[in-house]
Amino acid sequence: MSETSPPVSSQVKFGEQIITFLIRLAGYLSILYVALICIFLLREGLPALTGVSISGLLRTTWYPIEGYFGILPLIFGSLVVTIGAILIAIPLGIGTAVFISELAPAWTKEVLKPLVEILAGIPSVVLGFVGILVLAPFLRRALNLPTGLTAFTGALLLGWAAIPTIVSVSEDALNAVPRAYREAGMALGATPWQTIWGVTFPAARSGIITAVMLGVGRVMGETMTVMMVTGNAPVIRASLGALFSPVRTMTATIASEMGEVANGSLHYEVLFMVGILLFLFSLAINVIAFLISSRRMKREERLLS
Amino acid sequence: MTDQSSPAAKFFTAQRKHKMGVGLLTITSLITVAPIIALGIYILVLGWPAISWTFLTQMPSDGMRSGGILPAILGTIYLTIGTALFSVPPGLAAAIYLAEYASDSRWTRLIRIAMINLAGIPSVVYGLFGLGLFVLFLGFGSSILAASLTLSIMTLPVIISTAEEAMRTVPQNFRVVSISLGATRWQTIWRIILPQSLPGVLTGVILGLERAAGETAPILFTGAAFFLPRLPRSPMDPTMALPYHLFVITTQVPGMPIKIQYGTVLVLLAFVLGMNVVATIIRSRARARRQW
Secondary structure, three states, X not given: OOOOOOOOOHHHHHHHHHHHHHHHHHHOHHHHHHXXXXXXXXXXXXXXXXXXXXXXXXXXXXXXXXXEEOOXXXXXXXXXXXXXXXXXXXXXXXXXXXXXXXXXXXXXXXXXXXXXXXXXXXXXXXXXXXHHHHHHHHHHHHHOOOOOOOHHHHHHHHHHHHHHHHHHHHHHHHHOOOHHHHHHHHHOOOOHHHHHHHHHHHHOHHHHHHHHHHHHHXXXXXXXXXXXXXXXXXXXXXXXHXXXXXXXXXXXXXXXXXXXXXXXXXXXXXXXXXXHHHHHHHHHHHXXXXXXXXXXXXXXXXXXX | OOOOOOHHHHHOOHHHHHHHHHHHHHHHHHHHHHHHXXXXXXXXXXXXXXXXXXXXXXXXXXXXXXXXXXXHHHHHHHHHHHHHHHHHHHHHHHHXXXXXXXXXXXXXXXXXXXXXXXXXXXXXXXXXXXXXXXXXXXXXXXXXXXXXXXXXXXXXXXXXXXXXXXXXXXXXXXXXXXXXXXXXHXXXXXHHHHHHHHHHHHHHHHXXXXXXXXXXXXXXXXXXXXXXXXXXXXXXXXXXXXXXXXXXXHHOOOOOXXXXXXXXXXXXXXXXXXXXXXXXXXXXXXXXXXXX
């Protein structure tokens, strides 16, 4: 060929430098956004500490109109709903993930996976709607409760909301277990069931723990569903009855009260304070989950090298 | 097996245990998916009678107790488009950076931790942030603009991570060949990597926007309106939106006809899950056509 490749003109080079710069900039955008979120939550929330002391926040009465800003009942509400939901989501989510990844015939997989994906796409306000119109009246009658709007109703719905996260992350973890492990198990005469519990599941353990952590984060941050179905009563009950009575979570408190407060008032600042707490909880959960999964990767690299 | 083994041990042979285990997990999976199917059928059956041309194209009337839900439908479309405008270009650029430029440095790890963190922040906290930054500090007020910006930051990690994954699946040979033919790095990305990874990228974008379209908490204080007598005229106007409208007519308006409630749920689900179906179709078609 007589043609040589066209020399890269300086114009192209200049344009490319600009594009590369923009791409680099976009790469760091996530860090910028996290920083901005921190700054603005703190900016709006920290002044709360001038109006109400930390010991004032650590009280058991949340009654903002009278100036009681004890956030313990809200943390308690979030805790009850989260524990209830995750106890439902763990067996169902992990069981479904193991079934899909290890046992299900191909056609069942083709049905199960899209259904779980659809579940992930259902807006939380729709779950709340179903909770109010169907689940709450049903539970009230079935369990003979004064109201169907309880922590348990929220936990049931959020259990399902957490399932897609747990299924997809656990399934990835199970799929990442090398085939050779399973084949070795079977070759030793183990049944598929024994192979799953003796070999595959332990090998995927850290990934499955990560899945559960992310599920916890998903449930704790859920807002609309809990606001609609948990009855919104900020009280602490020390008995198991707490699960079957109304509670108020941190997220629901922000969502239902922020619309009615004056910007810059103490109540407004305290609601941002609750937001800071939620942010810190989700940060802790996600960083721990990240560390668990990255440590596993390092160990695997060592093992396979 | 020895003869001394207990009757229970004899009964629970490895084979039987295997069968029982499979049965148990089958039932578990059924419990997981049965409510989803039931929910779908339930909403479809009860919502369908409400769907009419009037319902989809009229303003609400009589305190939202009759008429249609046009402003909520349009509002959700506006918000979805706004979110796409603010999240797709930077999201794709960030994905290109992570897939094609970034080395495994301390900074890259920091970016990943930041993304994981963004993905985990509760949606209502995004609402607070949007209120603090966009509505108050930047003075956008409660508006489509502020709500779209808030939703776009929430959507960003989904778009970045799925797009990056799609770009990484393009075989290394493609890059090597392109560069060896004299193409620059950007030309390689623009002409080779992006077209080859397009279906995967699109799937990620749609799934991210699907989540944004169904969200309520982030728009509660940044742009959603309880009721508006007219359609929004500019991005600086607040808007009604399907998810918030559903919340309003379920919990805030007494004496709401149940038919309208179910009709609204059906429209919202159709909107959101319709996007899901489109994403699934793009993905499976691309998988069937892919030659590498």
